Amino acid sequence: MMKAVVFISREKGAEYQADYSHPEVNNPPPGFVKIDLAAAALNKRDDFILKGLYPGIRPNVILGSDGAGLLAGKRVFFNPGINWGKDETVQSINYHILGMPSHGTFASSVLVPRENVFPIPNHLNFIEAAALPLAGLTAFRALFTRGNLKAGEKVLITGGGGGVAQLCIQFAIAKGAHVFSTTGSVDKFEQLESLGVDGVKNYNHHDWEKQLMESYGTFDLVVDSAGGDGFQKLVGLLKPAGRMVIYGGTLGKAHNLSPQIIFWRQLNILGSTMGSPSDFKSMVKFVDDHQIKPVIDSVYPLEDFHAAFERINSGSHFGKIVLRID
Amino acid sequence: MMKAVVFISREKGAEYQADYSHPEVNNPPPGFVKIDLAAAALNKRDDFILKGLYPGIRPNVILGSDGAGLLAGKRVFFNPGINWGKDETVQSINYHILGMPSHGTFASSVLVPRENVFPIPNHLNFIEAAALPLAGLTAFRALFTRGNLKAGEKVLITGGGGGVAQLCIQFAIAKGAHVFSTTGSVDKFEQLESLGVDGVKNYNHHDWEKQLMESYGTFDLVVDSAGGDGFQKLVGLLKPAGRMVIYGGTLGKAHNLSPQIIFWRQLNILGSTMGSPSDFKSMVKFVDDHQIKPVIDSVYPLEDFHAAFERINSGSHFGKIVLRID
Structure with a gap:
């Protein structure tokens, strides 16, 4: 019972x-x-x-x-x-x-x-x-196993209010990356900054991608779980040879994706979901090593x-x- | 002079x-x-x-x-x-x-x-x-450096009548892959088959992607240079953990791309253009080793x-x- x-x-x-x-x-x-x-x-x-x-x-x-x-x-x-x-x-x-x-x-x-x-x-x-467990596993695989994030790189983690995104932010900071985020809620700006992000923009602004580009330039890695109309904008924010990892699609299908940007910049668009037993083991060690809560x-x-x-x-x-x- | x-x-x-x-x-x-x-x-x-x-x-x-x-x-x-x-x-x-x-x-x-x-x-x-040189370099990087094609894998090379695509086909066959193609010209079916492809479909048929799936199943690797409306159809033809390499975009922007397929199947969409000096050197050796004309x-x-x-x-x-x- x-x-x-x-x-x-x-x-x-x-x-x-x-x-x-x-x-x-x-x-x-x-x-x-x-x-x-x-x-x-x-x-x-x-x-x-x-x-x-x-x-x-x-x-x-x-x-x-x-x-x-x-x-x-x-x-x-x-x-x-x-x-x-x-x-x-x-x-x-x-x-x-x-x-x-x-x-x-x-x-x-x-x-x-x-x-x-x-x-x-x-x-x-x-x-x-x-x-x-589940958020940490998903974040670890997206950020490291798939995204291959390295210390010193610039990473954009969209929708920073989400559970997986928050752990992505914490993991990326622990790794020594420069971390940027977006949120739709002004209330969360301060909370994201308290996590240690270098910059946040509101994705409800019609030109959020231009604001990101103007304030922070382009990114080595973008981690997204929304898809939708933002997908092609995020691809446009990648540096040459940049990676975009997508682990969700709450905003549905992507449109207006330019093959020219993808091939000329030699970009990598990578799907990720959950994670392997090896990912989980590595995630637990990473959390222990970096005392992440x-x-x-x-x-x-x-x-x-x-x-x-x-x-x-x-x-x-x-x-x-x-x-x-x- | x-x-x-x-x-x-x-x-x-x-x-x-x-x-x-x-x-x-x-x-x-x-x-x-x-x-x-x-x-x-x-x-x-x-x-x-x-x-x-x-x-x-x-x-x-x-x-x-x-x-x-x-x-x-x-x-x-x-x-x-x-x-x-x-x-x-x-x-x-x-x-x-x-x-x-x-x-x-x-x-x-x-x-x-x-x-x-x-x-x-x-x-x-x-x-x-x-x-x-240029077609061989582009084909080699797309197929091997970016696409990581291995012997025994199934690869779909779209628009098989093109210069790069033809060399992709020849390289892939030399590597020991199972090679499939599409073309918009019935005249080229026989020519593609004489190159050694395992199957060809006409991309002008409205349901070419279903024909490919029904006849040949899904693919480890797709190599495309068209983009456009075919892009999301090609993504849908990938096996779990499959790769799609795009090296051109003659049909323009892609639409209706499903994030769910990309993340759940852990897919890789990879841009490629031209190739590095190392790619060129490897391509010349490959052509020599396999006596490709x-x-x-x-x-x-x-x-x-x-x-x-x-x-x-x-x-x-x-x-x-x-x-x-x-």
Whole structure:
């Protein structure tokens, strides 16, 4: 018997079940361990699932990808990605993330492959550790494995208010890069500057890309998760041989992309999603080496998950929204 | 005193000058050598210059990028790219190609940096050697340096009738890849098949991309020089972790590009143009090792260059159009 937040259906949404009993949770299959959770964090993905905007949705699954807790008395967290496969360049067709279609972390406990589990770096508490895995993995692969960011380079990270983007900013600063960002919310300018960015522009201005170019010049690397009409503008902000990594597409399809800019500048437009087990291991080491703490926006008890989802929907949060599991 | 084809102006085009005297040709500057030309080849670039579609055009310049001839009695040809610079990933801002803005190969002789000059492989005559440099360099960088084509992979080379595309096809087959192509001309199906491609589709069919997918599945690498509406269709034909290299944009801007396909499949869209000195050296060795002969469409005497340009404009040629220089 344990408590959990369970997805029922697109019409009914999710519900908190204080006495939900997870049939497998006391019998981990071979290679899996049971972790007693102390915290879980929200990702946009969880919200997309509630809205029916994710493939492979099925009912009666415990939501949540990110968590931290205890395994045999030790503080642990874990890579929520299962079955990446052997190819570092791309996930296998069996790859999935905890929290749909398999049970996730918005619960008292979760079953995870033993090889996915890592000790929590000493400088992080359970709340901070739970905030890190999926966003940290996505940020690390986008920025380093795919984007090959080097110290001293100039990087533009769009939509700096987002969870992955914030960790990109923190990772890039730790690496010794010059970091710039955009946001649609004037309230977040100061918060982004407090993270240590060298400059921020408001992407709601009609000529944001010209403002970026005039103030900061061109970039070695752009990391974007929006796509849409901004895509070709971002390509135009790249230096010769520059890289653009895209890990999302919230604004939809890209138009007006100039082949001439791409070939003459020898540009690289690179897709990235989640990350491999090797990426996760490297990310945890990087966070430990640089004593990075994810920004926490707010913490809710598990049973108040509806308020947490309202908060992520509001767009006014800055940092991760975490659920405390007692 | 020598003969040459000289660009006069956009209005007047180019003219054949039997007694044109090139002021520098007998006094190579330091590091340059004078090559007595036996053949020169046309590139689309030459035609673009005549049509005013190239940056930096100025009058009284000898046209032509590709050539082959004699240096101190030895058979030589050369890399037409000048001042690439030290960065393998992209050309410097001083990079240019022989034939505009500096004097080119449609003449009795040409001045070339000594380091650009290579012996002609024994299996090639002057006509074939002249047909190779710029197209071979562009094809080699697109296919291998940027596209990282490996033996056993499936590659789609669009517009197989083009000079660069044909060499891409020949290089890819020599590498041991499975090679597919498209063309807009039914006449060229047989010619492409005789080069050794595994399959061809007509890009004028409204559902050419579906035909490719149904007949041949998806591709590890796509090499394209058109862009336009086909761009996003080609992206959709890539396998997970696939690469698309674009080295031209004759059909203009790309639209309807899906960020989701790019990030979820972890795709790579890579621009490529011309090639570095190292690319040229590797290309010459590859051509020698595999005894590759560029396809020759037709040969004209230098003074009949107008007929040669008409031929390249007709679009009905298959292979390179070469000028014989007596």
